[in-house]
Amino acid sequence: EAQVTQNPRYLITVTGKKLTVTCSQNMNHEYMSWYRQDPGLGLRQIYYSMNVEVTDKGDVPEGYKVSRKEKRNFPLILESPSPNQTSLYFCASSLGAGELYQPQHFGDGTRLSIL
Amino acid sequence: ELKVEQNPLFLSMQEGKNYTIYCNYSTTSDRLYWYRQDPGKSLESLFVLLSNGAVKQEGRLMASLDTKARLSTLHITAAVHDLSATYFCAVDIRRNNNDMRFGAGTRLTVKP
Numbered sequence: 135e136a137q138v139t140q141n142p143r144y145l146i147t148v149t150g151k152k153l154t155v156t157c158s159q160n161m162n163h164e165y166m167s168w169y170r171q172d173p174g175l176g177l178r179q180i181y182y183s184m185n186v187e188v189t190d191k192g193d194v195p196e197g198y199k200v201s202r203k204e205k206r207n208f209p210l211i212l213e214s215p216s217p218n219q220t221s222l223y224f225c226a227s228s229l230g231a232g233e234l235y236q237p238q239h240f241g242d243g244t245r246l247s248i249l
Numbered sequence: 250e251l252k253v254e255q256n257p258l259f260l261s262m263q264e265g266k267n268y269t270i271y272c273n274y275s276t277t278s279d280r281l282y283w284y285r286q287d288p289g290k291s292l293e294s295l296f297v298l299l300s301n302g303a304v305k306q307e308g309r310l311m312a313s314l315d316t317k318a319r320l321s322t323l324h325i326t327a328a329v330h331d332l333s334a335t336y337f338c339a340v341d342i343r344r345n346n347n348d349m350r351f352g353a354g355t356r357l358t359v360k361p
Binding site: 190239 | 255258282290291292293294297337339348349350351352353354
């Protein structure tokens with residue numbers, strides 16, 4: 135089954151404790167992206183990646199890191215989480231940019247609470 | 250500043266009625282997307298609009314794009330309860346780069 139898998143689905147942690155949210159897709163998609171969703175603000179893009187070793191900042195990258203060492207994986211890293219990063223996070227992937235554009239496939243979301 | 254604005258943000262409708270959700274954006278783009286999100290769920294792609302004048306229809310939903318006016322509409326015909334969800338429009342602001350900006354969403358409730 136084609137899917138985008140995020141882990142963990144839920145996490146409660148404390149300020150300053152490094153955490154990683156993993157994202158994996160099994161569709162051989164080139165493009166992957168991370169979003170955060172907050173009430174009244176819709177989805178805001180954090181980082182995106184056009185291919186392996188190619189990443190770029192989205193709208194709200196501060197406080198986050200990403201890496202794209204393999205095509206299928208795109209982890210989101212919070213080096214020193216703070217309470218304002220409490221949010222619902224989505225990972226998404228799509229076939230690629232340009233004329234091959236396809237809509238994004240979203241994971242089920244990760245709800246992070248930073249105390 | 251780039252803005253993607255949806256109107257209305259909340260919409261309560263009776264079954265059988267028609268209504269339109271509007272998505273205005275402030276930058277040049279010829280790629281616009283509509284997504285649906287059910288409560289507690291992920292986002293599901295509804296439509297991809299890739300050129301000026303594009304119109305797509307699926308069931309009771311029809312989306313259109315006017316790139317000159319920087320406006321997309323999502324029209325609901327004869328609403329049914331199953332359409333209750335939050336609808337997002339999203340704009341690709343850098344062609345070929347998939348740098349996406351989403352609207353705040355329209356929460357639609359269809360009442361019997």
